[in-house]
Amino acid sequence: MASTKKTDRNNETIFLPGEKKDIIYRLTYLPIQLYLQWNSDRLSSGVVKQKKMPEPDEPAKNFAIITSHMNAICSENGIRYYAVLQPMNGIGNRTLTRSDNMLLKVVKNQKITQDMSRFDFFIRYYDAVRRIMSKSPFFIDSTNCFDNETVQVFSDTVHFSDKGQRIIAEALSDIILNGEDK
Amino acid sequence: MNFIILTAGIIAVFIVIELTARCIYYFRKHEIGFSRKVLLVLFGRWLISEYPASSIYIKEIAASLGVDTGFMISTLSEASGKTPDEIRKIFLDTSGGQEAYQLSPMTGFIPLPDQNLAHIHTNSKGFRGSEVPLKKGPGVKRVLLLGGSVAFGRTATSDNTTIASHLEIILNNNKDLTFKGRWEVINLAVPDFITYQELVLLVNTGLAYEPDIVVSLTGFNDAHHYLATEMLNSPASMRSVATAYNAFFGGILHRLIAFLGMFLVSVQFAGRIFRGSEQDKDEELSPFIYTIW
Numbered sequence: 001m002a003s004t005k006k007t008d009r010n011n012e013t014i015f016l017p018g019e020k021k022d023i024i025y026r027l028t029y030l031p032i033q034l035y036l037q038w039n040s041d042r043l044s045s046g047v048v049k050q051k052k053m054p055e056p057d058e059p060a061k062n063f064a065i066i067t068s069h070m071n072a073i074c075s076e077n078g079i080r081y082y083a084v085l086q087p088m089n090g091i092g093n094r095t096l097t098r099s100d101n102m103l104l105k106v107v108k109n110q111k112i113t114q115d116m117s118r119f120d121f122f123i124r125y126y127d128a129v130r131r132i133m134s135k136s137p138f139f140i141d142s143t144n145c146f147d148n149e150t151v152q153v154f155s156d157t158v159h160f161s162d163k164g165q166r167i168i169a170e171a172l173s174d175i176i177l178n179g180e181d182k
Numbered sequence: 183m184n185f186i187i188l189t190a191g192i193i194a195v196f197i198v199i200e201l202t203a204r205c206i207y208y209f210r211k212h213e214i215g216f217s218r219k220v221l222l223v224l225f226g227r228w229l230i231s232e233y234p235a236s237s238i239y240i241k242e243i244a245a246s247l248g249v250d251t252g253f254m255i256s257t258l259s260e261a262s263g264k265t266p267d268e269i270r271k272i273f274l275d276t277s278g279g280q281e282a283y284q285l286s287p288m289t290g291f292i293p294l295p296d297q298n299l300a301h302i303h304t305n306s307k308g309f310r311g312s313e314v315p316l317k318k319g320p321g322v323k324r325v326l327l328l329g330g331s332v333a334f335g336r337t338a339t340s341d342n343t344t345i346a347s348h349l350e351i352i353l354n355n356n357k358d359l360t361f362k363g364r365w366e367v368i369n370l371a372v373p374d375f376i377t378y379q380e381l382v383l384l385v386n387t388g389l390a391y392e393p394d395i396v397v398s399l400t401g402f403n404d405a406h407h408y409l410a411t412e413m414l415n416s417p418a419s420m421r422s423v424a425t426a427y428n429a430f431f432g433g434i435l436h437r438l439i440a441f442l443g444m445f446l447v448s449v450q451f452a453g454r455i456f457r458g459s460e461q462d463k464d465e466e467l468s469p470f471i472y473t474i475w
Contacts, residue, residue, distance in 0.1 A: 059408040063401060066377040070384055074396050077389060085401040086332050112409060125405040142399075158402045159337040160345075168399070169348030176325065176353065176395055181360045 054112055054121055060128035064136070071138045080179055083133070084140045084172065089154040090119060091126050092144045099152055107157055145171040281373070284308070288386050289379045292372055303341055307387070310334055310369045311341055318392040321363035325349065326370055326393035328380040333371030333399040344369060345399070368393070376403045 067083035074081035090096065090104050110118040126143060133139040145167060146153050153164035160168060259266045281302050283291045293308040305313045318324055327333050327346045335344030346369035353365035368391055370383060377400055384396065 054409065056405070059404045062408075063377055063404050066381050067398065070377075070381050070396070070398060073381075073385060073389075079393055080395045082395070082397045084397060084399045086329070086399050088402055118409065121409065122402075122405055126401070129401060155337040158332055160332065161337065162339055162343045165335060165338050165343055165345050166348050169345045169352060172345065172349050172397055172399070173352040173356070176349075176397070177356060177359065179395075 054116065056121060056124035056128045057132075060125055060132050063129055064132045067133070067139070068136070071136075081138050082140050082175055083136070083138055084142050084175070085126070085129055085133075086158065087143045087146055087160075087168070088122060088126065089157050091123060093147045094144075094149060097150075097152055100154060103154065103156055140175055142168065142171050288382050289372070289375070291374075301338070301340055302336075310344065310371070311346065314366070314368050314391065316390050316392075318366075319364075323361060323363060323365050323395070324391060324393045325353070325365065325367045326384075326388050326391060326396045327367060327399065328375075328384060328388065328396065329371040329399040330375045330403040331371075331373035332402070334369065334373050335371075336373055346371075371399070374403065376400075376407050 063083075070083070071081045089100055090107075096104075104119060107119040107122070108117050112118055112121055130141055146164065149163075149167065151163055153161055153167060155161050155164075255266050255269050258264075258269050281297055281299060281304065282294045284294050286292045293304050293310070295304055295306045295308045297304040302310060303312075304310055307314075327349070333345060335341075335346070338344040341347065346367045350365055350367040353367070370388055370391075372379070372383070375383070377398070380398055380400060388396065
């Protein structure tokens with residue numbers, strides 16, 4: 001097959017089949033993905049034991065420590081600080097749309113241990129963050145800010161549509177304005 | 183009975199030949215490899231049917247498959263019967279491309295400065311939005327927004343529809359406060375940042391903007407990175423590509439296994455019909471059928 005090279009509108013070189021870059025892509029990304037798939041299959045089938053069991057508390061504790069540092073630095077400089085736990089699709093009391101269920105299918109099906117999916121891990125992580133940060137005055141949980149929304153606010157697992165961006169901005173403005181003199 | 187089966191078999195063979203010929207013509211027309219094209223069409227059909235609003239960047243998939251983005255959109259359009267514009271809407275931010283990054287000694291990476299993509303523009307410091315002077319003007323309150331891709335507004339359709347832009351408008355439109363000055367919201371969020379990187383960015387860059395309020399919209403990336411680096415031992419920078427591949431091969435493999443299973447069952451079933459079951463072995467069969475089989 002003849003090798004051709006094109007340039008797209010951003011002046012980035014696009015490599016077509018037969019190019020060296022194409023081979024590099026295949027040689028790098030494909031084995032990584034195959035390894036991840038193979039590893040995931042091994043773990044979910046119980047053929048091998050997990051080297052390390054996932055501990056949702058571990059990243060949650062890191063979150064708490066680092067946001068505490070940020071709060072301390074801001075306080076020293078006379079700045080108000082808020083650590084806002086961002087919403088995630090499937091977490092909260094919002095009724096999931098058909099699109100949401102489809103978007104979450106991959107996360108729910110991807111096993112990280114024999115009996116824990118990626119989604120389960122995120123649920124436990126969010127619970128852990130809420131538990132650990134419950135007494136922190138600068139911590140705000142915004143995971144329920146879409147609860148009353150029936151339209152599609154998520155574009156994927158975490159990112160928002162334009163409507164979602166607007167809603168979360170309103171939630172942040174409420175947080176900011178509550179701390180202002182009226 | 184045998185005649186009906188034979189006729190059906192011949193028709194099936196013709197259909198297969200016809201489909202193969204059409205495929206070969208199609209692939210030659212587009213000058214693309216057979217396997218690549220099949221994967222592209224299968225993947226596109228599956229993705230479009232399963233994901234009404236996918237988070238997967240079409241440019242990444244196209245680059246991984248070694249094809250042009252425009253070609254991929256037209257192929258998916260043909261495969262699904264949707265218009266190219268509809269395909270563009272299904273995938274995120276496909277027309278404008280994705281922001282590029284440069285290495286940063288403190289935070290690891292930050293977006294390249296002065297990028298002008300279709301939906302994303304970065305200023306001279308590499309942060310999303312217009313230029314912001316370090317020195318705060320009189321009668322101005324500043325809000326610093328930190329976070330990852332969500333706060334950055336990666337899926338926002340323009341710089342004016344990000345959380346930071348909405349927030350600035352909402353705050354400036356509020357008339358209930360004793361503060362009557364102007365609000366400025368500075369978007370210092372960087373996609374893929376975890377809280378540690380936000381802390382470093384706040385100390386090294388954020389404080390220089392003289393903020394009054396710092397909002398860190400974050401949390402998800404910490405868990406995401408923990409899984410990627412601690413559990414799966416995959417390089418974090420490969421994460422998005424790996425996700426795309428996971429969705430890609432996961433779907434293809436499931437369907438391939440299902441297809442092979444059906445094929446084997448069909449062959450066994452057809453074999454029993456043409457060759458006859460154990461009881462029929464002694465019966466004389468037409469030599470023509472043997473020839474075909």
